[in-house]
Amino acid sequence: MSKPHDRPGTGKGGQPAGGPMADARAGLRLVVDGTRHITGLVEALHGQIQRLAPPLRWRGPPSDPLQAASAHDTDGLPRSRGITGLVYRSIQGSTRLIGDGLDGLLAPFDGVLGAGSAAGQATPRRDALVAALNGVLGDHLLRSANPLAITMQLRRGGQLLDPAALGTTAPRRVLLLVHGLCLSDLGWRRNGHDHGELLAKSLEAAPVYAWYNSGLHVSVNGRALADLLEQLVRDWPVPLDELIIIGHSMGGLVARSAIQQAKDSGQTWPERLRKLVFLGTPHHGAPLERAGNWLHRVMDLSPYVAPFTRLSRLRSEGITDLRHGNLLDADWQGASRFDHRDRRVPTPLPAGVDCYAIASTAGEPGSAGSMLGDGLVTVDSALGHHRRTALDLGLAQDHTWVGHGIHHLDLLSDPAVYRRLLGWLGP
Numbered sequence: 001m002s003k004p005h006d007r008p009g010t011g012k013g014g015q016p017a018g019g020p021m022a023d024a025r026a027g028l029r030l031v032v033d034g035t036r037h038i039t040g041l042v043e044a045l046h047g048q049i050q051r052l053a054p055p056l057r058w059r060g061p062p063s064d065p066l067q068a069a070s071a072h073d074t075d076g077l078p079r080s081r082g083i084t085g086l087v088y089r090s091i092q093g094s095t096r097l098i099g100d101g102l103d104g105l106l107a108p109f110d111g112v113l114g115a116g117s118a119a120g121q122a123t124p125r126r127d128a129l130v131a132a133l134n135g136v137l138g139d140h141l142l143r144s145a146n147p148l149a150i151t152m153q154l155r156r157g158g159q160l161l162d163p164a165a166l167g168t169t170a171p172r173r174v175l176l177l178v179h180g181l182c183l184s185d186l187g188w189r190r191n192g193h194d195h196g197e198l199l200a201k202s203l204e205a206a207p208v209y210a211w212y213n214s215g216l217h218v219s220v221n222g223r224a225l226a227d228l229l230e231q232l233v234r235d236w237p238v239p240l241d242e243l244i245i246i247g248h249s250m251g252g253l254v255a256r257s258a259i260q261q262a263k264d265s266g267q268t269w270p271e272r273l274r275k276l277v278f279l280g281t282p283h284h285g286a287p288l289e290r291a292g293n294w295l296h297r298v299m300d301l302s303p304y305v306a307p308f309t310r311l312s313r314l315r316s317e318g319i320t321d322l323r324h325g326n327l328l329d330a331d332w333q334g335a336s337r338f339d340h341r342d343r344r345v346p347t348p349l350p351a352g353v354d355c356y357a358i359a360s361t362a363g364e365p366g367s368a369g370s371m372l373g374d375g376l377v378t379v380d381s382a383l384g385h386h387r388r389t390a391l392d393l394g395l396a397q398d399h400t401w402v403g404h405g406i407h408h409l410d411l412l413s414d415p416a417v418y419r420r421l422l423g424w425l426g427p
Helices: 020-050 082-114 124-143 163-169 195-203 218-235 250-264 287-300 306-312 317-321 415-425
Strands: 153-156 173-178 206-211 242-248 273-279 354-361 400-404
Touching: 124 317, 153 218, 163 218, 173 195, 173 218, 173 250, 195 206, 195 242, 195 415, 206 218, 218 250, 218 317, 242 250, 250 273, 250 317, 273 415, 354 415, 400 415
Parallel strands: 173 206, 173 242, 242 273, 273 354, 354 400
Antiparallel strands: 153 206
8 A cells, every 4th residue: 555645844654754853843833823823813903902993894714814923914904004013023023033043953953863763753642642733723734834734644553554564364354443533543542442453353354543634624534535545445465345434523524525525536445335333423513613613703793802713713624614514525615614504515324334323421311411412522413313304314223322421532442332333343
């Protein structure tokens, strides 16, 4: 299997470049971006206070709030003029120059301190931190060519998957696990338990884990995953008979997006897909993101609070996709990603594939709010229920299960969840 496309600043196989100096340089760039962003926010607020009388003209949000801090316009708000404006732009320019200078000073030490050093290798803790950062700011990391941006890849044991190394003894069945927002492939190892490893032994399958930048649009990650799976089928050392996918949270949306886009583009790997399982997947969105977006809209109504909405715009494209459960480009293109309206194109579950869904509640049965959900995703959303027939996933009752007293992340390790998975996926 050929490796993910590398880009400047990424390490072997598209992995974020490791090493303490590489991380320091990437972190420095992000700090510089953030400093310039906050300076722009203060300038915008200052400008609004100076203009108490005249009505304000709103020209819409920028595509990238962090970049907006150095743009000629500040979130559509008029920038400060005269000496005040000169001071703010001097701060912006100085911050940029200092950042570029420090980055240049650190660059020569990158290879020396990173190469051949144990500290230069990826670690579970570093991967978890990078994954969380990508979930929140991954779209900005990609646009700014920050080395911390993750490239979609398939891994096993925390390392890039190399099918050729499995040889002719490789199983003819693959179990693919797709993580959720802000998590990494190693997030499946929760509380000393890994659904993938244990299920793979029972199913005589090879466990494979996706790792991706969860701050990007679900459709972007779905397309990248579809391409990798097509490549996986071609490069698998023996004929691949069966593919099973388990998606946790956002991972379930990415899997659905990959399947639909693969079929639309004529890829063949969906023909090998037999079973698809969702763990706490927000098929119809998550209430926390919807609440955050309404707060964002309310803040926008006041010209004096509007500058602070830039902070709420920092949440990534991946997070805003969770408002309604966007799957395809058509679900978000042509409109602001902060639009509260549900514009999704109805996307049914794949025909000929056994699909299952697990939901959970944080409370015990009968307790107050026990059916509200697992703390992040409601039961109805996780089971694909929707009042609009076109959007309802129509899962059979015996293909769904609701656990109680299980938080969203505990779906990754709960024994009852594992037993249910084994019952559905086992022989």
